[in-house]
Amino acid sequence: MAAWHNVVIIGGGGAGLRAAIAIAEANPKLNVAIVSKVYPMRSHTVSAEGGAAAVAGRDDADDSFDEHAYDTVSGSDWLCDQDAVEAFVVEARRELLQLEHWGCPWSRRPDGRIAVRAFGGMKKKRTWFAADKTGFHLLHTLFQTALSYSDIVRYDEWFVTKLLVHDGRVRGVVAVELATGATETIVADAVIVCTGGCGRVFPFTTNANIKTGDGMALAYQAGAPLKDMEFVQYHPTGLPFTGILITEAARAEGGWLLNKDGYRYLQDYDLGSPTDQPTMRSMELGPRDRLSQAFVHEMEKGRTIEHEAGHVVHLDLRHLGKELIDSRLPFVRELCASYQNIDPVSELVPVRPVVHYMMGGIHTDINGATPLTGLYAAGEVACVSINGANRLGSNSLPELLVFGARAGKAAAEFVSDVPGAATGPVLAQGRDEERRLHRELAGRHGSGGERLADIRTEMQDAMEAGAGIYRDEASLIKAIDKVAELKERFARAAIDDTSRTFNTELIAMLELSGMLDVAECIVASALRREESRGAHQRTDFPGRNDEKYLAHSLIRRTPAGESRVDYLPVTITRWPPGERVYGR
Amino acid sequence: MSETDDKHAVPDMPDTTGTITMEVARFRPDRESEPSWDSYDVPLRKEWAVLDGLNHIKDQLDGTLSYRWSCRMGICGSCGMTVNGEPKLTCSTFLTDYAPGPVRVEPLANFPVIRDLVVDIEDFMAKLPTVKPWLVSGDEEPAEDSEYRQTPAEMDDYRRYSMCINCMLCYSACPVYALDPDFIGPAAIALAQRYNLDSRDEGNEDRRDVLASAEGVWACTFVGECSVACPKDVDPAGAIQRYKLTAATQAVKDLLLPRGAR
Numbered sequence: 001m002a003a004w005h006n007v008v009i010i011g012g013g014g015a016g017l018r019a020a021i022a023i024a025e026a027n028p029k030l031n032v033a034i035v036s037k038v039y040p041m042r043s044h045t046v047s048a049e050g051g052a053a054a055v056a057g058r059d060d061a062d063d064s065f066d067e068h069a070y071d072t073v074s075g076s077d078w079l080c081d082q083d084a085v086e087a088f089v090v091e092a093r094r095e096l097l098q099l100e101h102w103g104c105p106w107s108r109r110p111d112g113r114i115a116v117r118a119f120g121g122m123k124k125k126r127t128w129f130a131a132d133k134t135g136f137h138l139l140h141t142l143f144q145t146a147l148s149y150s151d152i153v154r155y156d157e158w159f160v161t162k163l164l165v166h167d168g169r170v171r172g173v174v175a176v177e178l179a180t181g182a183t184e185t186i187v188a189d190a191v192i193v194c195t196g197g198c199g200r201v202f203p204f205t206t207n208a209n210i211k212t213g214d215g216m217a218l219a220y221q222a223g224a225p226l227k228d229m230e231f232v233q234y235h236p237t238g239l240p241f242t243g244i245l246i247t248e249a250a251r252a253e254g255g256w257l258l259n260k261d262g263y264r265y266l267q268d269y270d271l272g273s274p275t276d277q278p279t280m281r282s283m284e285l286g287p288r289d290r291l292s293q294a295f296v297h298e299m300e301k302g303r304t305i306e307h308e309a310g311h312v313v314h315l316d317l318r319h320l321g322k323e324l325i326d327s328r329l330p331f332v333r334e335l336c337a338s339y340q341n342i343d344p345v346s347e348l349v350p351v352r353p354v355v356h357y358m359m360g361g362i363h364t365d366i367n368g369a370t371p372l373t374g375l376y377a378a379g380e381v382a383c384v385s386i387n388g389a390n391r392l393g394s395n396s397l398p399e400l401l402v403f404g405a406r407a408g409k410a411a412a413e414f415v416s417d418v419p420g421a422a423t424g425p426v427l428a429q430g431r432d433e434e435r436r437l438h439r440e441l442a443g444r445h446g447s448g449g450e451r452l453a454d455i456r457t458e459m460q461d462a463m464e465a466g467a468g469i470y471r472d473e474a475s476l477i478k479a480i481d482k483v484a485e486l487k488e489r490f491a492r493a494a495i496d497d498t499s500r501t502f503n504t505e506l507i508a509m510l511e512l513s514g515m516l517d518v519a520e521c522i523v524a525s526a527l528r529r530e531e532s533r534g535a536h537q538r539t540d541f542p543g544r545n546d547e548k549y550l551a552h553s554l555i556r557r558t559p560a561g562e563s564r565v566d567y568l569p570v571t572i573t574r575w576p577p578g579e580r581v582y583g584r
Numbered sequence: 585m586s587e588t589d590d591k592h593a594v595p596d597m598p599d600t601t602g603t604i605t606m607e608v609a610r611f612r613p614d615r616e617s618e619p620s621w622d623s624y625d626v627p628l629r630k631e632w633a634v635l636d637g638l639n640h641i642k643d644q645l646d647g648t649l650s651y652r653w654s655c656r657m658g659i660c661g662s663c664g665m666t667v668n669g670e671p672k673l674t675c676s677t678f679l680t681d682y683a684p685g686p687v688r689v690e691p692l693a694n695f696p697v698i699r700d701l702v703v704d705i706e707d708f709m710a711k712l713p714t715v716k717p718w719l720v721s722g723d724e725e726p727a728e729d730s731e732y733r734q735t736p737a738e739m740d741d742y743r744r745y746s747m748c749i750n751c752m753l754c755y756s757a758c759p760v761y762a763l764d765p766d767f768i769g770p771a772a773i774a775l776a777q778r779y780n781l782d783s784r785d786e787g788n789e790d791r792r793d794v795l796a797s798a799e800g801v802w803a804c805t806f807v808g809e810c811s812v813a814c815p816k817d818v819d820p821a822g823a824i825q826r827y828k829l830t831a832a833t834q835a836v837k838d839l840l841l842p843r844g845a846r
Contacts, residue, residue: 041750042660100731103719105739105746112733136659148718179698208654241631244657338676453643496647501614502699505647
């Protein structure tokens with residue numbers, strides 16, 4: 001007999017935990033389960049550093065929801081849906097307060113109110129923070145709060161391999177328990193995908209090892225469309241060897257970006273003029289897409305620094321002083337010491353752009369619902385979209401809270417309203433999938449095929465070369481061809497490990513299978529968009545083309561297994577497309 | 585010693601200085617009666633953590649090696665293992681610190697092994713909710729549209745204990761947990777104290793039965809190894825000692841004072 005739950009949530013990070021709590025609060029009678037390939041507190045939300053944006057308080061007459069919305073819309077290069085953004089900015093504040101009521105240790109002002117800091121692309125100080133471990137505290141607060149809802153069932157360290165779809169409706173999942181290798185069909189009235197991003201499709205990323213786009217691949221394989229997949233965010237400041245993130249908060253607190261001549265080069269890229277104190281929406285507080293693009297130009301001019309791990313620029317925090325660094329940026333100091341052997345109090349920090357975040361993801365409406373009945377998504381894996389062509393720093397944490405909660409409520413309503421369908425055909429599908437997994441485990445051994453790591457590395461290099469900060473038709477076609485070749489080679493890849501017990505090589509194989517699909521979606525969507533907007537920069541189409549592309553791309557798999565791209569107009573409520581202006 | 589003082593390796597060391605031998609504990613309890621050792625030579629690069637050595641083995645030499653890892657930046661708590669006899673996060677422990685080698689990597693002590701370097705932490709996961717590590721709100725909950733006031737000084741009372749990443753290094757280092765598996769353990773007690781000492785929390789009474797029990801703080805003999813092993817400077821030993829004082833004071837009050845005045 002298969003397991004059954006009203007709602008199955010895939011992923012136990014910020015979005016998944018928030019959704020689970022929302023369901024438990026909306027209808028305590030519902031049976032909700034979180035299926036996660038890691039223990040929830042290991043989820044990648046834990047790595048977010050700088051903060052979470054929301055208009056801070058009633059007594060901050062200085063800021064308004066409209067201003068947060070405008071910053072988000074202009075930051076997105078007008079590709080977001082403005083109805084979603086308007087809802088988001090209001091609920092972001094409510095969610096961050098809710099987190100506070102649950103115990104999140106937000107940094108405070110001397111009088112005990114929430115403190116806020118500046119952030120890139122934001123005109124007002126509205127980024128709430130818990131020193132520079134905001135994601136860590138947010139995740140642990142959610143996880144610990146979720147423990148108080150003892151009815152939430154958890155499948156810790158279970159990997160979902162397939163969404164079960166019957167009669168046009170998602171009816172459950174098949175998952176492998178890592179510890180035992182057992183496969184199980186888990187029937188559900190609704191499924192919420194909260195698996196996060198796919199940075200590991202690229203070679204150099206801030207993303208954790210687990211960020212392999214599993215949920216995007218699951219949805220795509222089940223027939224749900226992925227939206228705006230061509231928009232990949234490069235964060236301007238990663239450590240050169242590891243790609244470990246140095247938070248934007250380092251610049252918000254007053255850090256400078258310097259080229260090899262010690263020159264604050266951003267002034268050459270229409271981002272304003274240098275000032276001693278940080279200026280909002282200017283210079284180092286410009287948006288991430290523009291800063292990462294400026295790095296590429298600086299490198300082409302020969303003004304970056306050659307480092308063992310490639311070209312870098314310098315992040316200068318020395319003038320901030322030890323006291324401020326230790327109170328506001330302690331994790332930055334810790335990471336620089338551990339992984340770069342430098343102390344930012346007295347030394348320059350080498351940094352370079354690094355793949356950080358997917359603006360695109362599973363196409364959802366404002367309630368987290370996908371076009372596939374019974375399937376919901378929230379967090380980085382989803383694309384509502386409030387981020388459009390470029391996400392602003394500190395909007396992703398409130399996003400996963402707002403839309404995690406919305407998806408949870410919507411799924412709770414859905415399962416309360418619809419009758420459960422016949423499970424017979426669903427269980428039959430589940431058995432087929434379980435048999436496939438057993439064949440994969442047995443059949444891939446010792447076939448003399450290629451190593452997974454080699455295929456993965458070639459995929460990552462092809463994505464960086466073909467779909468990096470700047471792309472063109474030729475580079476994208478090359479990447480498409482390479483991904484197709486790798487898919488063929490993957491079919492013959494071998495694994496060493498035939499054990500059922502904690503077989504991480506089997507999981508890596510299943511992850512790579514999904515990553516190849518996600519990679520294909522990124523390059524295919526990027527090839528079709530013949531304009532430059534936000535993080536998608538085509539050297540062969542350097543201008544923004546609102547006439548043709550003020551629209552989301554939707555890529556879906558046809559029954560024949562090919563991918564097809566369509567467009568969906570963006571929703572504009574109050575802010576007609578305009579010029580993105582920073583620093584002037 | 586603060587974390588930021590903890591510099592490793594030698595900055596002027598060349599990028600590659602040959603190889604280092606990693607001796608890795610292997611164990612499949614479903615097939616083998618006891619662990620064995622496999623030896624691998626991996627490149628000795630100055631920027632490589634022990635985890636990078638394991639990843640090299642997994643990707644290039646032997647795909648059957650099993651271990652957990654994720655963030656590779658010391659915050660997710662997945663990659664705790666025993667390195668040359670000490671519990672460490674392998675993502676922030678560097679190969680050059682063990683040159684010329686060998687580096688011995690074993691699973692965390694005091695836990696059942698699932699396979700190779702992967703241990704079973706279900707015992708901790710079951711104990712954690714018993715200390716109610718969530719905010720128990722009292723009568724003075726703020727309005728929906730405002731926050732609890734909490735000054736930076738009030739936050740300092742519990743901030744340190746809120747930094748626990750649940751990496752299990754403290755349990756691995758704890759000689760009490762080694763002998764008494766019912767001991768709630770350092771991290772769970774530190775997390776209980778994280779809420780007990782939070783000015784917003786009213787849950788002290790709710791946590792008292794478990795914390796003040798024989799398997800709670802009184803099981804601890806104050807060896808202090810947990811605080812030595814902690815990679816995040818949480819100081820669980822300090823949390824435990826502090827609660828012992830609270831519990832003892834409360835016990836005296838219970839004896840001496842009428843119920844209403846406790």
